[in-house]
Amino acid sequence: MGGNPVIGMLGRRLRLGVVGGGPGSFIGGMHRMAARMDDRYEIVAGVLSSKREKALAQGLEIGLPQDRAYASVPEMLEAERKRPDRIDVLSIMTPNDSHFEYASLALEAGLDVICDKPMTNRVEEAEALHRLVGKTGLVFCLTHNYTGYPMARQARELVRAGALGTIRLVQVEYVQGGKASEEDPPAGPERPWRFDPLRGGPSLVLGDIGTHAHNLLRFISGLEVVELAAELGAVVPGRLVHDFAGALLRLSGGARGSFWVTQAAAGVENCLRIRVSGTKGSVEWEQETPQRLLWKPLVGPAMVYTPSGPGCLPLAARSSRIVKGHPEGFPEAFANIYSDAAEAIAARIAGVEPDPLALHFPGSADGLAGLRFVAAALESSRRGGAWVAP
């Protein structure tokens, strides 16, 4: 992520409006940090709350100008429309059930969109949004941020370059302990939105982390899930939402796979890991030590790829900011998504061709595939593990 192609193309940074993610929100802070990291965006407007006073206070707290801290997305779009220095991009980091509405409004207003995952809660919304993106020709970036890690990208590029040969087997797991406690959510009338199927989506664990695992599998292997046999459920007693999901996968090209996600594995931090095996070797990557990609060839000793290290293919090389041995982490991976999107957006605005390497961020087609995967898993589980095509 060297240089600043946005300033190069536009003579200025992109102007970003945000909705959601006020102070105290993990994901809001992360989105804004990712936007700032490579200096390709200025965060100039936002909707931090639907209550005007809180929206203003929180806007000031994150450094917005007083007159651009709005109390609703329509209000922001209307007001910004009239400004010469209006926002270029809307970034959406609200609960899942509002993604569709805000993204649609923004696209219709001619704004490029960056949107947290899952793209929507329902397949129909995902389909409509994907169509709208196509119709408008605007940039839509879905923050499946794990695809921004340099070594996840190196894995993808090794697959694409044929280093693994034909892919035969894929294992992906995403295991967390954050929802292992029986006190989570706390009893009481107000459940956090994630625990409310109407707001958080039909399957907590699949929406929250399952779509990440599914997307990473597709991103690295280049394969699609053709059929799956799944079981979803809750192991924490009394919980109404899913806290685990397992699936056996049949993938395009005849590969087979295993998928396992849970947020109820007490004590585990954030174990997203993947192994992709082809006829010529296997790659292995774990998010908790993202600075290493293990490449285990059919013939010869295992090798360790590292960011900015020898053997990095162009997409991976572009995704680091520092010389080898100086670890980058989750924020930089998140920023890679933002910065690539910035490059695509700036190119669109400037009317030039973007660097093809900038175009590997997830988009609406990925979001739609994720929603279809969730729907198929729900159906398979309801049907006792029957094989279902997403």
Added chain:
Amino acid sequence: MGGNPVIGMLGRRLRLGVVGGGPGSFIGGMHRMAARMDDRYEIVAGVLSSKREKALAQGLEIGLPQDRAYASVPEMLEAERKRPDRIDVLSIMTPNDSHFEYASLALEAGLDVICDKPMTNRVEEAEALHRLVGKTGLVFCLTHNYTGYPMARQARELVRAGALGTIRLVQVEYVQGGKASEEDPPAGPERPWRFDPLRGGPSLVLGDIGTHAHNLLRFISGLEVVELAAELGAVVPGRLVHDFAGALLRLSGGARGSFWVTQAAAGVENCLRIRVSGTKGSVEWEQETPQRLLWKPLVGPAMVYTPSGPGCLPLAARSSRIVKGHPEGFPEAFANIYSDAAEAIAARIAGVEPDPLALHFPGSADGLAGLRFVAAALESSRRGGAWVAP
């Protein structure tokens, strides 16, 4: 494995006869090394081949006395019966299809038995053998050797001590690359016995490594598989035997699990790993770095148990020979199974009570559970992933 309780109880080592595993066999050398490790056995008789000359030559090569290198198990049993220094134990390391016959003959001849896994190829044989073991009261030890690792035993004992609380989730995988090559087995009229379903059993991958994974899951978690939904198959084109197997598991007590085994993951060495999560925390163990058991409690930092290190529970402590920081490995884990069995056998012969800690080696009930698991997986896969009870 301190001291030598066998010499203590009997004033001598146990006399061991072996069948199978001639020079050049990986597993034969391992069985004999495991028998020698703690000096509780003398290997004094054997059937290394059904051809008399080869049996003699190979017997001498592994150090047998000339007159005790036999050409068949019946011959050995008959000849040994007449000797005052006759063998106490038969150890079976032949292809899977002969386990049932040899084990039955030995038990009927009053010998204790050590037998390589899987116990038999068919459930009916396993049931019959299990009954015969019960009837004779003799010791039957099945070499699911991974349960001999000190840290696998520590994991089991943490579960039994309640450190994990109620078990909720189990993941086990056993991934190898040894059969990733399309040249394996080589074309030609003589297939290795493992690739012949009649000799190697109905599912190569399940018999070879799947039963290990299943056994380790049961050993550590203390749970049984109640129902499974599975898919078995081959990803290497043209292969007639299974080289991968995946299953979703419903376990006793309501826990859920994921099971994944394959021998076609090019470049992977011998990745048997397991995570067991309970209400109070998770344990994680990998066979390739067996000197570490990760304990991740619900509350507090992760901890690393090591063999002979602090916090080792008695079964784990007993399973090391050296002070902490001096790694033991696969041979010592295998030897733990042999040495525990030796202690049980010597106690039976001496008519004394064995140390209860010696009684954690796998037996015929475990072998039968393994065969039933394989059968259920085959049925579920045939029935399109339907849930089947083993």
Added chain:
Amino acid sequence: MGGNPVIGMLGRRLRLGVVGGGPGSFIGGMHRMAARMDDRYEIVAGVLSSKREKALAQGLEIGLPQDRAYASVPEMLEAERKRPDRIDVLSIMTPNDSHFEYASLALEAGLDVICDKPMTNRVEEAEALHRLVGKTGLVFCLTHNYTGYPMARQARELVRAGALGTIRLVQVEYVQGGKASEEDPPAGPERPWRFDPLRGGPSLVLGDIGTHAHNLLRFISGLEVVELAAELGAVVPGRLVHDFAGALLRLSGGARGSFWVTQAAAGVENCLRIRVSGTKGSVEWEQETPQRLLWKPLVGPAMVYTPSGPGCLPLAARSSRIVKGHPEGFPEAFANIYSDAAEAIAARIAGVEPDPLALHFPGSADGLAGLRFVAAALESSRRGGAWVAP
């Protein structure tokens, strides 16, 4: 690094001027990214080159306003002095031989200073600068960035809390391979400044990375080097600057230590690692996997501290931005130094007491200690390994 205390105290971000580190410089990009990370600074002015045209072009490239891209530090200080929105802070990322001059100018102009390490090339300059900092009462922050890692800070706080007991032994090594090649520096009339003792300082390896290792040792252990016996030299033939340095250390309180740094270890990336042992246990940390701090107590199993994980003491907890399991890296550690300094500077400007937890960034006393350590090592090496007090 939650919230934005700078905006809280001043109602605005700090205005930062930079000198050095134009586009293409590793360290310049890192300084600016660190400044942006937590949104506590705006980079509004800079001297990117002494050639006016290049200064302007590069200033625009990094997003400076056209009228604030200067061609010298005095020019910048003079011009900024007259602006109502003048810079608050000067950040220095030029070759080592100019640190003293620019820092002195800035302090005398009433600016707080952030300065790359080593603080100066000569002890006398370091002494003078340290006195000037004291006299002005301004904030001086030296970017020994490795002290910004959450787990390095956790180690320090464990020591300070007495968890290790009395410190007895310290090992620190900083091993790189970046200067292993015999073609480095390339032959020719223009040597890179680091290879010129007049510009890069009297010992390349000690100035470049040795001062980092020395500082980290002091930061975590809380001890000072009382005496050392050292050898410095070059193992790459024909090299006129040091590429390795070893020392035995006698530390305050009677502890002993080992120090080893080199840039000629072919293939090694950036292995800065430290072990500190006290009467009650040892901590171990490696920069290449910074998300883990191993705590090995005298009694009980080893434990693994992780950023934002359980057991993090306040200084460590403050130094992460994300929930556990989401790795932060080198840029975030660097940013921690910048953001802490920002908090101290804003408090000074606002006339309020800073959060004591913000005051753990390295300062001029640390820089002076580093220079004295280098001088003592040079003397000891000249005197054949004699013990010398820094």
Added chain:
Amino acid sequence: MGGNPVIGMLGRRLRLGVVGGGPGSFIGGMHRMAARMDDRYEIVAGVLSSKREKALAQGLEIGLPQDRAYASVPEMLEAERKRPDRIDVLSIMTPNDSHFEYASLALEAGLDVICDKPMTNRVEEAEALHRLVGKTGLVFCLTHNYTGYPMARQARELVRAGALGTIRLVQVEYVQGGKASEEDPPAGPERPWRFDPLRGGPSLVLGDIGTHAHNLLRFISGLEVVELAAELGAVVPGRLVHDFAGALLRLSGGARGSFWVTQAAAGVENCLRIRVSGTKGSVEWEQETPQRLLWKPLVGPAMVYTPSGPGCLPLAARSSRIVKGHPEGFPEAFANIYSDAAEAIAARIAGVEPDPLALHFPGSADGLAGLRFVAAALESSRRGGAWVAP
């Protein structure tokens, strides 16, 4: 360690007598296990105690025949001399101060000798013993067992094959916590022999583990220590023996090195690690995870060698018993020393040429080099860190 060349050459196993290492001794049990591992020795005679009754009881306990449990080495040598099945080899695992006497007696009686390290306590004894070995032409094997690890041997062979180019830098450390406690040794009239300089040698830490580190450095790098500057001492208050030792090294060929050993690092298990860097790359190995050898080339990604894995050179390949991915450990490394010595001894007895690959076990020249290293370190430390040639 495939096959059994001893039986192949002699038609029988070697007959081993042992002195020292009775039941309860860590090192005694390890020597005997190492002797049994590959079935090349029978342990048939021993001196377990100088008290006749205890010698007999302990002899029976380790399985010796009643008439070959002796009460002194001279008695054993005299009695065995008269037997047709007399011992071939004496293995010495007594306190350090008796090694010289027993080894000399055995060699003079025409026995090959296996001896625990350090070879002797004094340089003069080491010189005399080395001469005696040369004069007799018998096999003398010193159990610097860490050189038996397959990956330590792979490192050596990579160096010898030129993969690293010219060696420039060596770091070795051996850090333990076993003597970190202030209660070690316990107060009282009877100190353990290791804490008595007359019995344990002039420097506890150097004799116990320092000679291992020194030997491993020489074994892998192929270099000799030409000069050293050292400091030895005790960090545990009131301790009369050394518990740490550090040295800077000048090695043959101009390489430089760092050496650090201690037994007072509370909580550390058995961290022997080494890095050897040449012009073409570096190897890194740690005893606590011995299954991995990291090879970091100057050009290209790091590689991981594993026992029996791809790229193993012949000496490493010969040093494993199992297919890749099945970890061997400390006992197998120890057994490699014993088994190689057995092959050399059997070849000597049979009057044939041994396999050159069997001749990489440490011998009397290595033991002498170790003693000279210790003496030089003592002198350098006494002389305030002066450079001293061993």
